[in-house]
Amino acid sequence: MRLFILILFSLFSLTSLASCPDYLNITLRxxxxxxxxxxCKVTAGKPVLIVNTASHCGFTPQFKALEALHKQYKDKGLVILGFPSNDFNQEANDEAKTAKVCYVNYGVTFTMFSPTPVTGNQANTVFKYLASKSQAPKWNFYKYLVSADGTKVKSFASAIEPNSDTLLQAIDELL
Incomplete structure (x- = not known):
């Protein structure tokens, strides 16, 4: 019976990865x-909120609301992914300092990745795709809500708070 369950789980995992959009089929640190x-493993079949972040920005306190959103919606299936970036010259030069801002200062528990470009030709594949479906981030804490199948993208400006009625309604519609 254990072997059967293991085989089913493996097949499900392979199917999930096979149906994963190319732009999400990447591995990041x-x-x-x-x-x-x-x-693909963390987003398979789940709506995703993708945010480009920065440690030294007027919007940095949004980490607190993003963490609250994560706690409120993670059991309902929402995945939040944070991508620190220095594209707007407000990210710490030291990754340890970025981590301190996220994990110590704001208690972030949702997935944060190592700093990466999010605009222009150097943008990672996630943000290149998001820009093609919507627009490139205009500033830090630009938010993208992506459907569970990874094909529909809705963007939200930096000034839209994570706990705003506008964003919460859009999340509820996807769930």
């Missing part, structure tokens, strides 16, 4: 860690 995560 977690913030200030040696561990890496395949985005």
């Amino acid at each position: 977690k913030l200030h860690s040696q561990d890496s995560i395949n985005l």
Whole structure:
């Protein structure tokens, strides 16, 4: 019976990865860690909120509301992914300092990745796709809500708070 369950789980995992959109079928290193995560494995069949972040920005306090959103919706299936970036010159030069802001100052428990470009030709594949479906981030804490199948993208400006009625309604519609 254990072998049967293991085989079913393996088949499900392979099917999930096979149906994963190309832009999410990447492995990225977690913030200030040696561990890496395949985005397909953490997002398979779930709506995703993707946010480009920065440690030294007027919007940095949004980490607190993003963490509250994570706690409120993680059991309902929402995945939140944070991508620190220095594209707007407000990210710490030291990844350890970025991690301190996220984990110590704001208690972030949702997945944060190592700093990466999110705009222009250097943007990672996730943000290149998001820009093609919507627009590139115009500033830090730009938010993208992606459907469970990874094909529909809705963007929210930096000034839209994570706990705003606008964003909460859009999340509820996806769930």
